[in-house]
Amino acid sequence: MRKQITLKTDKLFTDLTDEIVSFASEWGHSGLVNIFSPHTTCAVWLTEDEVLHHADIRFFLDSMAPQFKDPEGNQKNIKYLHDLISLRNDVPADERINGHSHIRYLFFNSSETIPIENGKLILGEWKRIFAVELDPVRERKLVCSLIKE
Amino acid sequence: MRKQITLKTDKLFTDLTDEIVSFASEWGHSGLVNIFSPHTTCAVWLTEDEVLHHADIRFFLDSMAPQFKDPEGNQKNIKYLHDLISLRNDVPADERINGHSHIRYLFFNSSETIPIENGKLILGEWKRIFAVELDPVRERKLVCSLIKE
Amino acid sequence: MRKQITLKTDKLFTDLTDEIVSFASEWGHSGLVNIFSPHTTCAVWLTEDEVLHHADIRFFLDSMAPQFKDPEGNQKNIKYLHDLISLRNDVPADERINGHSHIRYLFFNSSETIPIENGKLILGEWKRIFAVELDPVRERKLVCSLIKE
Numbered sequence: 271m272r273k274q275i276t277l278k279t280d281k282l283f284t285d286l287t288d289e290i291v292s293f294a295s296e297w298g299h300s301g302l303v304n305i306f307s308p309h310t311t312c313a314v315w316l317t318e319d320e321v322l323h324h325a326d327i328r329f330f331l332d333s334m335a336p337q338f339k340d341p342e343g344n345q346k347n348i349k350y351l352h353d354l355i356s357l358r359n360d361v362p363a364d365e366r367i368n369g370h371s372h373i374r375y376l377f378f379n380s381s382e383t384i385p386i387e388n389g390k391l392i393l394g395e396w397k398r399i400f401a402v403e404l405d406p407v408r409e410r411k412l413v414c415s416l417i418k419e
Numbered sequence: 420m421r422k423q424i425t426l427k428t429d430k431l432f433t434d435l436t437d438e439i440v441s442f443a444s445e446w447g448h449s450g451l452v453n454i455f456s457p458h459t460t461c462a463v464w465l466t467e468d469e470v471l472h473h474a475d476i477r478f479f480l481d482s483m484a485p486q487f488k489d490p491e492g493n494q495k496n497i498k499y500l501h502d503l504i505s506l507r508n509d510v511p512a513d514e515r516i517n518g519h520s521h522i523r524y525l526f527f528n529s530s531e532t533i534p535i536e537n538g539k540l541i542l543g544e545w546k547r548i549f550a551v552e553l554d555p556v557r558e559r560k561l562v563c564s565l566i567k568e
Numbered sequence: 569m570r571k572q573i574t575l576k577t578d579k580l581f582t583d584l585t586d587e588i589v590s591f592a593s594e595w596g597h598s599g600l601v602n603i604f605s606p607h608t609t610c611a612v613w614l615t616e617d618e619v620l621h622h623a624d625i626r627f628f629l630d631s632m633a634p635q636f637k638d639p640e641g642n643q644k645n646i647k648y649l650h651d652l653i654s655l656r657n658d659v660p661a662d663e664r665i666n667g668h669s670h671i672r673y674l675f676f677n678s679s680e681t682i683p684i685e686n687g688k689l690i691l692g693e694w695k696r697i698f699a700v701e702l703d704p705v706r707e708r709k710l711v712c713s714l715i716k717e
Contacts, residue, residue, distance in 0.1 A: 272683065304600055306681070306683050306690070308692025308693075308695055309692055309695075335628070351623045351624050352620045354620060357620060358618065358620060372616065372624065376625070376676070379677065380695070381680070381681050381682070383681060413683045413690050415683045415717065417599065417600060417715060
């Protein structure tokens with residue numbers, strides 16, 4: 271059984287837990303749920319729902335893979351080769367300057383897999399399921415798949 | 420088929436391989452095994468069982484996400500916002516000062532999935548399955564799920 | 569259903585997408601595909617097929633986990649304890665000096681799991697499936713497993 275989750279990501283972490291818990295509950299079986307992001311700058315991650323922890327992650331990413339701007343303050347990332355658009359083929363007209371987002375992706379996952387027992391996720395007391403948006407606000411479509419034991 | 424693995428983590432890497440190999444062997448089928456941690460500061464990771472490599476990882480984590488202490492040597496982490504407990508709601512009385520553990524989690528996974536052929540893990544010559552403890556000694560419960568092909 | 573993928577990795581990213589897309593297409597069902605690496609210094613990762621982005625990742629890894637050489641230019645890594653071979657037991661005669669490769673592994677995964685709908689991978693517009701080689705050229709064998717919904 272499979273479901274697409276459509277969301278508008280307006281912050282680093284968007285909590286998907288309730289929607290996935292409901293989907294598994296309707297299903298009612300035991301097995302695994304896999305939540306997959308088909309996007310290259312929107313990941314899936316499990317962590318605590320605590321805003322100061324999320325701020326720690328944001329500062330950590332800013333320090334590990336900073337986004338540089340030019341002195342005039344325009345968004346022009348001069349550190350990442352991926353952003354030298356004039357060297358690339360077949361670049362879409364609306365291509366984003368987001369080399370740093372692609373590097374930040376290395377800290378997260380394309381998907382997470384979680385065990386389900388009789389329709390109930392075994393997620394632990396503090397873990398929640400998040401879409402991690404590494405670009406500014408975007409429309410994203412994730413894929414939630416249920417696999418029977 | 421599913422099994423809970425209870426362990427007391429008294430070091431960074433605790434080897435779970437033998438227990439999971441036995442469980443898959445009893446099962447005897449082909450498919451996948453998923454080892455999941457429901458904890459936010461205990462991860463799952465596959466790597467070589469070599470103590471100097473584990474020390475390299477420890478030094479790497481110490482450098483990437485250091486744990487700061489106050490000058491008196493008490494464990495008081497002043498670098499992570501997550502540790503400003505007075506700003507948070509609903510904090511348990513025994514809350515740990517572990518903002519750094521949560522950041523270190525970014526280098527590992529909540530679960531690992533490994534192929535099984537006729538009850539035998541295809542894990543490779545050097546790979547072993549570890550619980551990664553990012554806090555001091557704790558009791559942990561991981562979930563090991565077997566999924567038929 | 570399962571398949572071994574044999575490859576000679578002569579660069580950081582080797583694209584496996586076409587082979588896995590064909591395998592899933594022959595299968596024709598819905599479920600998940602898991603691509604697993606049994607190697608400790610060859611990972612699996614999903615990202616864009618864009619050479620400048622791959623160069624960004626290479627520079628990032630060089631900066632996060634540098635490989636040091638001795639002044640004579642011989643490959644002798646002095647930074648990683650894992651490379652102090654004289655302290656280790658049971659080291660194979662052809663052991664590589666690759667402590668840095670093991671640390672770089674922390675940024676990638678041992679496996680990736682991708683949803684399949686009627687034999688077609690739901691991979692997204694830009695995502696591709698890569699073997700990530702953290703050592704110099706090697707022969708590698710990855711495992712591709714298909715699991716029915």
